[in-house]
Amino acid sequence: MTGRLIDGHIHIENGDYTLDWIQQFVDRAVEMELDEIRLLEHNYMFKEFEPMYDTVRSCSDFVNNWFIxxxxxxxxxxxxxLIDKVRSKQYPVSIKFGLEVCYFKDYEELIKEQTKDKxxxxxxxxxHFVDNFAFDHTAQLWEGIDVDKIYRDYFEDSIDLARSKVFDGLGHPDSIKLFGHRPSFDLADYYERLAIALSDSNMYADQNSGAQRRCPDxxxxxxxxxxxxxxxxxxxxxxxxxxxxxPEDVGYKIKELMKYGGNTNVDCYDIQTKA
Structure with missing residues (x-):
């Protein structure tokens, strides 16, 4: 195993925006022998992004209740x-800050507006939503769903996301498999198209252990x-x-992920947001 140990997708939403809360993530990162952590929030945590969810909320009582x-x-x-406060301190691990944004093609301009120069x-x-379907919220929502269609639309949306050139990375690129559903067709063509789109946009892929932690079976x-x-x-x-x-989930199976293709080319990758 070679390369720096990075946990590139850590949410801090379950605590207050204090240095004490951030220190808990840092302490766990040190314990897990990480070199770098990347902290973020879901964009839906902020009212500035609320309009993006109007359609998915109107199509599902479940989603509307979740959103509320x-x-x-x-x-x-x-x-x-908080980001400015953390950057004014010295820590034993490198800390970067970002935002995880739900991709809705019709809201690319709002995303750019709300993230530019921040x-x-x-x-x-x-x-996280395909055809207004909240595929990764709970397994029960999959009842009666056309799995093949959802897979096709999921990867088409992922390719559009990559081509938008709004983002630096693609989160959990195949999390559609979370609850064990698989399409009846080969995904090789979609994998190839997605890889080309990510490469053309100079984006990275998020090699994520979260789905396995949530649904190990x-x-x-x-x-x-x-x-x-x-x-x-x-x-x-x-x-x-x-x-x-x-904090206790920081670094979860990062070393195992490294064995399956993790942290490639990161030492020469200077992160710069596209928005």
């Missing part, structure tokens, strides 16, 4: 202030090996991540 329960609970200004080190674009660790091969063929950078939402 979870979203718009944090202050965007306070998050940005001082983020990176923007991570992710697919149905989700394998990290990306499909054929997808990793496609990414390597097109020199797409790969960065390991835990998708932690609490």
């Amino acid at each position: 329960r979870k979203a718009c609970k944090k202050s965007y200004e306070q998050y940005l202030d 001082g983020f080190d990176f923007l991570l674009g992710s697919i 149905t989700a394998p660790l990290g990306m499909d090996k054929e997808l990793i091969k496609a990414l390597r063929r097109h020199n797409v950078k790969i960065i390991t991540s835990s998708d932690a939402h609490r």
Whole structure:
């Protein structure tokens, strides 16, 4: 195993925006022998992004109730202030800050407007809704769903995300497999097209252990090996991540992910947000 140990996808939403809260993530990173952590928030935590969810909320009582329960609970200004405070301190690990943004093609301009010149080190674009279907919320929502169609639309949306050139990375590129559903067709062509789009946009792929942590019985660790091969063929950078939402999950199976194609080319990758 070679390369720096990075956890590139850590959420801090379950605590207050204080240096004491950040220190808990740092302490765990040191314990896990990490060199770098990348902290972020879901964009839906801030009211500035609320309009993006109007359609998915109107199409599903489940999503609407989830949004009311979870979203718009944090202050965007306070998050940005926290970033400045952390950057004024010295820590034993490198810390970068960003935002994980749900990708909706019709809201690319809003995303650019709300993230431009905010001082983020990176923007991570992710697919969490396909045809207004919240595929990664709970397994019960898959009942009666056309799996093949959802897979096709998921990867078409992922390719559009990559081509948008709004983001620096693609979060958990094949998390559609979270609950064990698989299409009846070969995904090789989609893997190839996605790898080409990421390469053309100079984006990295998020080699994420979060799905396996959430659903160990149905989700394998990290990306499909054929997808990793496609990414390597097109020199797409790969960065390991835990998708932690609490300090104790920081570094979850990062070392194992490194064995399956993690943190490629990161030493020469200077992160610069595209928005």
